[in-house]
Each structure stands twice: as structure tokens, then as C-alpha cells.
Amino acid sequence: MATEKSQESSGELARLREQVNKYAILLDIVRVMNAETNLDRLLELIMQEATRVVEAERSTLFLLDQERGELWSKVAQGLERQTIRLKVGSGIAGYVAEKRESVNIPDAYQDPRFNRETDEKTGYRTRTILCMPVHHKGGGIIGVLQVLNKKGGTFTKEDEGLLAILCSQAAIALENAQLYERLRAAYQELKELDQMKTDFLANISHELRTPLAPIIGYVDLLLSEHPGPLTARQQSGLEIISESVRRLRGLIEQLLTFVQLGQGGGYLQLKEASIDSLLRAKVEAFQEKARAKELSLTLAAPASLPNVIADPEGIAQVLDLLLDNAVKFTPYGGRICLAAGVVTGRPFQASPKEGRQPFATGVEDVELVEISVSDTGIGIPEDQLEKIFQHFYQVDSSSTRQYGGTGLGLALAKKIVEGHGSRIQVESRVGQGSTFRFFLRTVSPPSASDA
Ligand SMILES: Nc1ncnc2c1ncn2[C@@H]1O[C@H](COP(=O)(O)OP(=O)(O)OP(=O)(O)O)[C@@H](O)[C@H]1O
Ligand SMILES: [Mg+2]
Known part of the structure; x- marks a missing residue:
């Protein structure tokens, strides 16, 4: 009797230890996830860790495309890397996206919501499914996380708990990465625009400067009275032209210097x-x-x-x-x-x-x-x-x-x-x-x- 009791408590201890271990792993995952700002890499990381933490065979993270009413995933573990699209409402993931509630299915082929098409295409045999919505801070959903085939059985209540934590943390990391991606795109666009502006300024100042040289040359020649004497009015008119053209040249040169300095091309010695x-x-x-x-x-x-x-x-x-x-x-x-x-x-x-x-x-x-x-x-x-x-x-x-x-x-x-x-x-x-x-x-x- 005493041995039975001690066996029971050592079993309980082992189970607890295992649970603590899993939460520790989860904590690590959260840390890594939060540091990842590249969306593709983050998606892959979440899928990989979801598979590991609930001891499944594979997992897919679908993101919601609100406008098209579709779920999509770019990377599907085990399958080729391609974009899969699902209508919201169709299949298990579609059901979860529509109802915004988790499902834990012990036998996929017995569930009328399950769509066997992918299995038939890939030759994979889905047995068990745990599928959860990934909620936004604002209330809506960002996507759906689906894990397939628990190794050696069906998904437990504990798996549900672990995956729910992963989903809530994934939501934060995903929102950050999406924001980061948008910022990166905006920054890139700005940089390209800035480069266009710089190129434009460099070209235009160059083009503007070229015709000024002969104008200045000829005005100076006329002012030298070499080609013939000038009247007082002609002379003062030419002096005004000369002064204005030189100002214009100064301005253009200023613009050119500015562009050169902006390009950092070792302009200063x-x-x-x-x-x-x-x-x-x-x-x-x-x-x-x-x-x-x-x-x-x-x-x-x-x-x-x-x-x-x-x-x-x-x-x-x-x-x-x-x-x-x-x-x-x-x-x-x-x-x-x-x-x-x-x-x-x-x-x-x-x-x-x-x-x-x-x-x-x-x-x-x-x-x-x-x-x-x-x-x-x-x-x-x-x-x-x-x-x-x-x-x-x-x-x-x-x-x-x-x-x-x-x-x-x-x-x-x-x-x-x-x-x-x-x-x-x-x-x-x-x-x-x-x-x-x-x-x-x-x-x-x-x-x-x-x-
Ligand atoms: N010494 C100054 N006293 C008062 N305001 C000044 C003075 N220097 C610059 N500013 C102000 O700063 C602005 C920018 O000066 P900046 O030299 O960059 O341009 P600008 O003189 O207007 O044109 P540019 O120098 O290209 O011919 C001026 O328009 C003026 O409003
Ligand atoms: Mg000035």
C-alpha cells in the first residue's frame, strides 16, 4: 500500500517536472519570437515551436486576409513551400476562423467539417487536429494555428493550454512583425524617392549649368567691345545680363555641391x-x-x-x-x-x-x-x-x-x-x-x- 502511494507520488512529481519543463521551453520560445521582426521567419518559428511544444507531427499557421475572406499560409511544414489558400468557413481551419473558437478533434476522418482534399493530394494521413484562433489585441483574429497528429495519442487539455499560451504570445509577435514590415517597406520607398530626387537634382543642375558657359562667354566678349563699340545703354544692359547669369550660375553650383555632399562622395579634402x-x-x-x-x-x-x-x-x-x-x-x-x-x-x-x-x-x-x-x-x-x-x-x-x-x-x-x-x-x-x-x-x- 505504502509502495503504491510512493509510486503514485513519484509519478505525479515526474509529470509536474515535465509540465514545468514545457512551460520553461514556452518561455524561451516567447523570448525568441519577440525578437524576430522578419514575418516569414516568425511564421516558420511559430509553426516549428507549436509542433514541438505539443508533440505533434506538423503544424500550419494561417493568416487571415480580411479583404478576400480567406486564410493563407506561405510555409507548410513537410509540404512544399507554397501559398495555400482556404475560404473562411471551409475545412477545420476555416471553421475556427469563422467561429473564433478552438477545436480538438480526436479523429479527423469522423468529423464532417474536415476536408480530405489536402491529404488526398499529398498522401499524408491526418488523424488528430488541435486548431486555435490567434486573436488580435483589438478583438478580431490575425489567423489560425493548426497542429496535426499528436505523437502517440490525442491532444490533451494540457496541450490546449500550452497552445493557447503560444497563440496569445504569437499574436503580439505577429502584430509587431507586421508593423515592422510595413515600416521597412515605407522606409525603402522613402529611400528610393530620396535617391530619385537626388539623381534628378544632380541631372538638372548639370543640364542647367551647361548652357550658361557660352552665355557668359559671349556677354563678356561683347562687354570687352572687341567685336565693336557699345553705346552706354547697351553696356548697362549687358552688365545686368552678366550679373544675373553669374548669380544663376552660383545658385546652380550651390545646388550641385549640395547634391554631391548628400552623396557623401569625398567632396571635401x-x-x-x-x-x-x-x-x-x-x-x-x-x-x-x-x-x-x-x-x-x-x-x-x-x-x-x-x-x-x-x-x-x-x-x-x-x-x-x-x-x-x-x-x-x-x-x-x-x-x-x-x-x-x-x-x-x-x-x-x-x-x-x-x-x-x-x-x-x-x-x-x-x-x-x-x-x-x-x-x-x-x-x-x-x-x-x-x-x-x-x-x-x-x-x-x-x-x-x-x-x-x-x-x-x-x-x-x-x-x-x-x-x-x-x-x-x-x-x-x-x-x-x-x-x-x-x-x-x-x-x-x-x-x-x-x-
Ligand atoms: N543672418 C540671418 N539673419 C536673419 N535670418 C537669417 C539669417 N541667416 C539665415 N536666416 C534665416 O534662415 C533662412 C535660411 O537661410 P539660408 O541661407 O539657408 O537660405 P536663404 O538665404 O533664404 O537662401 P539661399 O541661401 O539659398 O540663397 C533664411 O531664409 C532666413 O529666414
Ligand atoms: Mg542664404
Whole structure:
């Protein structure tokens, strides 16, 4: 009697242990499932694990195609990989999809709902079926999970419990994967559109630039009076053409540079460069424009600055763009200052929130040259300060706006500065003026040990 009891309890213990094991496996499955974002792989994983967890021979996960009122499955274990389609309402899976309730069938051929067609086609013999709806969070169903032929018997209540847990977890993973798939498709589409736009811009700027060269050439020839003398009216007319065509060319070149920078094609060539001479040349070049608006344009820099690591043409372009804005957005009689000085900071990975110090922590301080363009112009509203660096963004983009331009300048300047591992920053007050600032790395002075 005592032995009978102990046998009974050790049997119970073994059963419990087995049950705990199964739940542990299930937990593992859930973890793996949740990490899978590829829908096809997830479907396969769910089927494989459903088969394993209830000790069946095979399983099929059907997804519901709401529009067509059909269930479909792409991968059927054991069968060839192909898409199977079933009408909702037909066969066991169709019945479960329609009624949204589970069925546990101990003998398939005795069940009038069972459709023998697949068995007849494949030569497989279905004996037992456990089939369950996979419910949405929202209430409807995503699909139906069907497992066939319990090894060595019929599906138990415990199998039903295990499969129900698997189904509820599968629902979450499936919804995530479907969402992920949609996101991936949308992202891909965006990337293709972006590439199309870039190609288009590159082509169109190239095509637009080509006819400008002969126009400029001939206007210059006429202005040289080589072909014959000009009247004063002809001369001033030609000068207007010359000025406008050159502006147009500048604009197109700006567009081309922008596209090239976007493609990242090693456009910048960083090398040791003298920033001194560059700054002086720029102040000189902008004097005439400034004078035309009665603006004072000054340079505030120490007598000599260390050399920097930069692409001189790129930096010249940044200064052009910033000075052009300063002149454009500063009313008559205002002041513009191009300033430079040596500071120490931590290079690269800037955060605009860090205020005057743009560089990230975690790297040693190095010597930098700070370059800024300040004006006493119209200023920029606080909520627009980040947006002005987006391409084609202008604070006033109305058709009646007072200032010309396309809104590419700052986007271009930002890219070039970032190509130097730096960031462009702005401080501004409406009605008082703006300061744009960026930093360049100096060529490190020889250390004592090098001497
Ligand atoms: N110094 C400044 N003062 C006031 N507003 C400015 C200044 N610089 C830029 N902005 C604002 O930022 C916008 C974007 O400048 P950005 O240089 O990118 O374009 P743009 O000057 O309008 O055109 P583009 O430079 O292509 O000729 C400007 O339209 C203007 O609203
Ligand atoms: Mg501009």
C-alpha cells in the first residue's frame, strides 16, 4: 500500500517536472519570437515551436486576409513551400476562423467539417487536429494555428493550454512583425524617392549649368567691345545680363555641391590650411556688397591664427553663405563682424544644447579656432532656430517675401561644417541680430617630445 502511494507520488512529481519543463521551453520560445521582426521567419518559428511544444507531427499557421475572406499560409511544414489558400468557413481551419473558437478533434476522418482534399493530394494521413484562433489585441483574429497528429495519442487539455499560451504570445509577435514590415517597406520607398530626387537634382543642375558657359562667354566678349563699340545703354544692359547669369550660375553650383555632399562622395579634402588669409580675403570680397547697404563689415581676429585642418574651398563657401545671409538680413546702417579666435574644446559630436561649447565630452581638450559671423539684423525667432538648417527652409517663405534666395545656403553650410567634424551653431534675437559660429581643429603644435 505504502509502495503504491510512493509510486503514485513519484509519478505525479515526474509529470509536474515535465509540465514545468514545457512551460520553461514556452518561455524561451516567447523570448525568441519577440525578437524576430522578419514575418516569414516568425511564421516558420511559430509553426516549428507549436509542433514541438505539443508533440505533434506538423503544424500550419494561417493568416487571415480580411479583404478576400480567406486564410493563407506561405510555409507548410513537410509540404512544399507554397501559398495555400482556404475560404473562411471551409475545412477545420476555416471553421475556427469563422467561429473564433478552438477545436480538438480526436479523429479527423469522423468529423464532417474536415476536408480530405489536402491529404488526398499529398498522401499524408491526418488523424488528430488541435486548431486555435490567434486573436488580435483589438478583438478580431490575425489567423489560425493548426497542429496535426499528436505523437502517440490525442491532444490533451494540457496541450490546449500550452497552445493557447503560444497563440496569445504569437499574436503580439505577429502584430509587431507586421508593423515592422510595413515600416521597412515605407522606409525603402522613402529611400528610393530620396535617391530619385537626388539623381534628378544632380541631372538638372548639370543640364542647367551647361548652357550658361557660352552665355557668359559671349556677354563678356561683347562687354570687352572687341567685336565693336557699345553705346552706354547697351553696356548697362549687358552688365545686368552678366550679373544675373553669374548669380544663376552660383545658385546652380550651390545646388550641385549640395547634391554631391548628400552623396557623401569625398567632396571635401581636408588638409592644413591658413585660416588667416581666408578670413581677410572674405572681408575684402564682401566690402562692396556691405557698402551698398551702408553696413560696416569688420574683421575681429588676432594678428595671427594657427593653421587649421580644413578644406579651404569648403570653408570659403561656408563664409560666403554666412556673410551673404548677414548682408541680406541686416537693414541699412547695421553692423556685421567676422570674428575668429583660439579656444580649447573637445572635438566632434556636437550637441546644440551644450551652448557655446559644441563638442562632446569623453575626448581630450584640443586647440580649436572659433569662427563666427555676427550681424545686427532682423534676427530669427527661437522656434525657427533649428529649422533654418533644413534645406529649402526659410523663415519667410511667402511669395511676397522681401528677401531673395532658395533656402539652401544654411543646409549647405551645415553639411560642409559637419564634414569637418564640427557643428554650426546659431544664437539670435528677433530685431537685434544673429551670430553663426563653428569651430575648426588647429594643426596640433609639436609636442615637447618631438622637439
Ligand atoms: N543672418 C540671418 N539673419 C536673419 N535670418 C537669417 C539669417 N541667416 C539665415 N536666416 C534665416 O534662415 C533662412 C535660411 O537661410 P539660408 O541661407 O539657408 O537660405 P536663404 O538665404 O533664404 O537662401 P539661399 O541661401 O539659398 O540663397 C533664411 O531664409 C532666413 O529666414
Ligand atoms: Mg542664404
